[in-house]
Amino acid sequence: MDNLRAVVLGLGLGRQRALGYLQNNGVDLCAVCDVDQNRVNDFLKEHPEVHGYVDYQTMLTAEKPDIVNVSTPDWMHLQHAQLALQHNCHVLLEKPMVRTLADAEELIAAVEASSRTLMVGQNYRRTPIAVLAKQLISEGRLGTLFYAVAETFQNKRRQFAKSTWYASAEYPRAALLGTGIHAVDLLRWLIGEVEEAVAYSNHRAYVEFPGDDFTMVMYRFANGVIGRAGVAYGSVLPRGEGGLTLQLYGSDGTLHNDRFYVGENGQGEWEHGEMPPVKNPFWQEVDHFIECLQAGKSPIVDVYEAARNVAACLAGIEAAKTGKPVKPMRF
Ligand SMILES: NC(=O)c1ccc[n+]([C@@H]2O[C@H](COP(=O)([O-])OP(=O)(O)OC[C@H]3O[C@@H](n4cnc5c(N)ncnc54)[C@H](O)[C@@H]3O)[C@@H](O)[C@H]2O)c1
Known part of the structure; x- marks a missing residue:
């Protein structure tokens, strides 16, 4: 089976996630993206094989990833996860999944419509x-x-x-x-x-x-x-x-x-x-997510579990x- 292709959006905690994808043999980290060019440059300095972007949509179109790791601020989670699902990607999203019950319902509907997997990190x-x-x-x-x-x-x-x-x-x-x-x-x-x-x-x-x-x-x-x-x-x-x-x-x-x-x-x-x-628990979560995708299993914190939280x-x-x-x- 070919390796899955992952990208990471947001390079605060996302930097840890990116390192998590790099250490996992079942996935290739293709690209990282942050509106802060300095954060992208810092990451690429140590990992020049990874592509860097400052625009999310451009990264999705160019890289055609299987996985988007969304590590942006909470209030962007819904929009960023929805865009990933629309591009047919699985999503690993940081907690809290969303900030309102209406947004939780909207994201559940988007996941159900997509037949993709969404996991939320609860390290x-x-x-x-x-x-x-x-x-x-x-x-x-x-x-x-x-x-x-x-x-x-x-x-x-x-x-x-x-x-x-x-x-x-x-x-x-x-x-x-x-x-x-x-x-x-x-x-x-x-x-x-x-x-x-x-x-x-x-x-x-x-x-x-x-x-x-x-x-x-x-x-x-x-x-x-x-x-x-x-x-x-x-x-x-x-x-x-x-x-x-x-x-x-x-x-x-x-x-x-x-x-x-x-x-x-x-x-x-x-x-x-x-x-x-x-x-590193953030790496363990990446490993778990990849294992679930490879085995067709539900992750430990899926969209419903995250909504209950x-x-x-x-x-x-x-x-x-x-x-x-x-x-x-x-x-
Ligand atoms: N599980 C945990 O223990 C844990 C720990 C820290 C953060 N988090 C979660 O991770 C998320 C991010 O937190 P953080 O501490 O990394 O914040 P942060 O501010 O350090 O990093 C967020 C990054 O997202 C970038 N960003 C913002 N808008 C963007 C956009 N449209 N496109 C691309 N990049 C964009 C910012 O420039 C910034 O670099 C939050 O939801 C937070 O709750 C979870």
Whole structure:
């Protein structure tokens, strides 16, 4: 079988994706594109065999790729993914897939009409503690779960000063949908479907951010588990801390990040999960996408799964705004 031909649109995180395609033997990275010529030039300096573009449409027409990796700002995702599908391409899209329920419905319709595959990157599923949590649940070692926590405490000031669209009032991007979606996605992956959200948020730490920079949501899941997902953009922590806190509480055991306790009457100690060094999660996602395309399988986060994540986040945001419980739209 001939190698698939991929192009990458947007060279912020997209640079990592591009390197991901370069290291995968089943795909050829043909071209990259960014409206910022400097970002294109920087990439081509190290990879002169790859073609560079500053215009998306020109790249699609010239390269006729099989895959478009869309790594542009959130508010461009719908339009850029739709154009790729119209050109008969499979799409690997960054989270959040889209920003509204109407856009989610529109993108689902476009994917269904295209018979192409769309995957959304949710790389937290590939962190060692998330993999450990999934394994403990699937082995039933924690018993019947009753409570789960996924929180991400970040200091986004420096990143948002560099990529100003993140904190622009023109393209509002709520913290829960932007980064909190990782925590929400983990809870949904580990626990199941969300039935209802209640939430609080405030705007006290990162006051330049044009919206609430801290949100905490309680979800009631269809299976009865209660989950708490949280995101902060203005927390101040030593480097490398706060990225993800994951806790699971079950009738037989408890997980706190990389350690878990399965014991009776307080006997025994915490055990530590194996935390082997993992391959770059953005590359792992590229590998998974290529494998799915080659095997004709659905990716782990397909367009419907990504729409459910968006719906769960939007329910949390609406609940924080109104002070009332909100049920997410079903996809
Ligand atoms: N999964 C994760 O952990 C993770 C991490 C970072 C970013 N992201 C997502 O990736 C996306 C991009 O974020 P980023 O941090 O790379 O942003 P960024 O601003 O660093 O990069 C976006 C790039 O897109 C380019 N661009 C904008 N419009 C374009 C167009 N019409 N054609 C071609 N290029 C265009 C910009 O010039 C810029 O270089 C966002 O949706 C974000 O949520 C996900």
